[in-house]
Amino acid sequence: MSKVLIVGSGGAGLVSALSATESGAKVIVASKTLPTRSQTSMAQGGMNAVFGSEDSIENHIADTLRSSAGLGEEGRIALMCEKAPEAVRWCNTIGLPFSRDEKGEIARRTLGGASAPRACYAQDYTGLKLLHTLYDQCLKAGIEFRNDRFLLNLIVDQETNRALGATFLHIETGEVEEIRADAVILATGGYGALYGKHSTNSVQATGDGLAAAVRAGARLADMEFIQFHPTALKNSSILISESARGAGGYLVDSEGERFTDELAPRDVVARAIHDEMAKSGAVYLDIRHLGEDFINHELPQERKLAQIYEGIDPVHELIPIKPSAHYSMGGIEVNEKCMTSVSALFAVGECANHKTHGANRLGGNSLLELVVFGRECGKNAAEYGALHPAPVLENMQLAKDTNFVRGVMYFTNQIDFYQKQEMLANIFYNNVGLVRDDMGLKAVLGAIRQMQKELPFMGPRDKSKVCNTNLVEFIEFGNKIELAEIIVVSAISRVESRGAHYRLDAPERNDRMFGAHTITWKEDGVLCADFIQ
Structure with missing residues (x-):
């Protein structure tokens, strides 16, 4: 039985943990915070997958490639899009409470840059509900969690360029610990907290895994590409989900006039808002025309966030918004097996660069990526660890x-x-x-x-x-x-x-x-x- 250490307990880490466990590995998940506080909870809009004859996997691939602006790798994008329906069905099987349409099928909406409604959603809480569902499944599977462990560095044998584990500060005791393993998966999320109050991210998104990886000898790719979400609340940068625009919300200027295509790719919409704010000083999201019943059923979180953080009710008032740093397209370079340039060191989720998002992520692909590649990564790490068990070596880390x-x-x-x-x-x-x-x-x-x-x-x-x-x-x-x-x-x-x-x-x-x-x-x-x- 191989031993797999997973650093990070968000969606990518939990999917990997379940997959590695199913592949016969003993899994330890180490995280500096509780799993349910992960950044995955901010992915509200939905998870892309093609169902029905009005759409096609070829269209999903084409939309993703177009959004990537020439930096997406077609083979990996095709793999992700082809496995998308299976990924959504798997999430449904483990208990993710998707919203349903009038036929009882999983409901879908159109997000920015998509040519068809393919984002499968659970109201406007998709990421949060996925996270809780995954955590429940991990607890049922008996997976070991070590919380309050802050990643310090990876343990690497320099002669063989082989990861042997990682060191952590146990926040509760102040002691420095090491956890050895046959394979290590980094699932530590992105680095949006660099932007502080100008980010939709949690203060926990400090890029610890990427920093440890580059110190350990791994390569990073495309770190200059950071996506700004078009609609964060103006005063707090709290995210207002793309689901609000996907449901028919308008972007309007200070005169109440629409000025851009709300469902264009995020980089295009965000820059349009930036330019309009430079001219008139204010931009708003208008969902009043959707009606109170629709908002309460489909966008309950967006209404609550606007009420709490802006003191306005979007059923009757415009929502003041601005673009804020949201998602890291760049990350640790990985191959098709999710392994980095350091042997036995894998990476998945927002901290990794699977070359599926390129220069600009298509809305609805982040949750999809972490499920598809999380399942692959956990299986690959477990198999690698079983075939290449870590040697017992002294290490000064x-x-x-x-x-x-x-x-x-x-x-x-x-x-x-x-x-x-x-x-x-x-x-x-x-x-x-x-x-x-x-x-x-x-x-x-x-x-x-x-x-x-x-x-x-x-x-x-x-x-x-x-x-x-x-x-x-x-x-x-x-x-x-x-x-x-x-x-x-x-x-x-x-x-x-x-x-x-x-x-x-x-x-x-x-x-x-x-x-x-x-x-x-x-x-x-x-x-x-x-x-x-």
């Missing part, structure tokens, strides 16, 4: 990380890293956001490198050992700075506009870069970057 955590407590706190974190979020939103240019990107890069130098002067004020969230947030900030440099270097290198990466100083696509992926890695701690077809 645990000692290094124990000393690191101890040493951080001696850092001074002359500089408040929370202030620097807020500064990083603001300059990222303004200069590494919906529109970019060389001057702004290089200014951000200079600020990041200054923060890297100042890090030893930004230590945690709380020097206690037990439940030290100040310590955790400081280490998270270090991961953010590490990834921020990679994102900005990638964005500077790509001198063109493609999908979610829009350069004011290079507004057209560069055909010579068609299909070229930005690959970044580290050699002896030095960041390297290249374009690879």
Whole structure:
């Protein structure tokens, strides 16, 4: 029996856990938070799959390729789209309470960039209900969960380039632990929290898995591509699901006039809103014409969020919105088996780059990706671990990380890293956001490198050992700075506009870069970057 360690307990991690268990592995899921607090709960709109004669898998593939702006790999996209109906049926079988149409079939809606209604949904809580369903199934399967484990680093044998496990800070006790395994799956989510209050993401989405992966020798791909969701609440960046536009909601300017195609790809809609806000100062989502009964049945969460966070009732009032950082298309480069460039190290979900989203993710494909590739990843990791059990080798990673955590407590706190974190979020939103240019990107890069130098002067004020969230947030900030440099270097290198990466100083696509992926890695701690077809 192989032993599989899964880092992260969101949808991708839980699907992988069930799949690895079904394949005969002993599974441990380690996570810094509780499974039900995962970012998967924010994927509200639905899960794409073709059912019925009015649509086709070929159309789903074509829509995904078109949205990817030349960076999606057709073979992997075809695999995902072909397996989509099976993925939805599997979710239905394990108990996901999909909404139903008048015939009793799974209800579907049209999301942005889609040529037909194919997003299977559960009201406007699809991701949340999927997450709870998966967690219930994992508990029934007896899968072991270790919560409050903050990932520090991966344990890698340098001679064989083989992952052996990972080290964690047990937040509750303050102890540094290691968990060894025959295969490791990173399912740690994206890095949207870099944008702080300008993101729909949880504060937990700090990219810890990606930072650990690149330190361990894995390669990252296309980190400059970050999707901005068109409709976040203006004052809080709380997500208003695409389901509201899919159901027929309008985007209107300050005069109440529609100004764009609400169901165009997200990068197009988000930039249209950005431009309109620059002209008139305000953009609104209007769902009043849908009626109170429809809103209460199909969009209950959107009504509640608008009432709680904006103090308005969308049954009678316009919803003030803005684009906010939402989804990371870039991530850890993986092959068709979901394995990274480090043997026995797999990645899945938003932290991974399966080359299915390319430069811009099609709405409704995130939940689909994590189910399709989560099932593949869990099975592949279990099989790899069984065929290639991890050798029992001495490794200094645990000692290094124990000393690191101890040493951080001696850092001074002359500089408040929370202030620097807020500064990083603001300059990222303004200069590494919906529109970019060389001057702004290089200014951000200079600020990041200054923060890297100042890090030893930004230590945690709380020097206690037990439940030290100040310590955790400081280490998270270090991961953010590490990834921020990679994102900005990638964005500077790509001198063109493609999908979610829009350069004011290079507004057209560069055909010579068609299909070229930005690959970044580290050699002896030095960041390297290249374009690879």
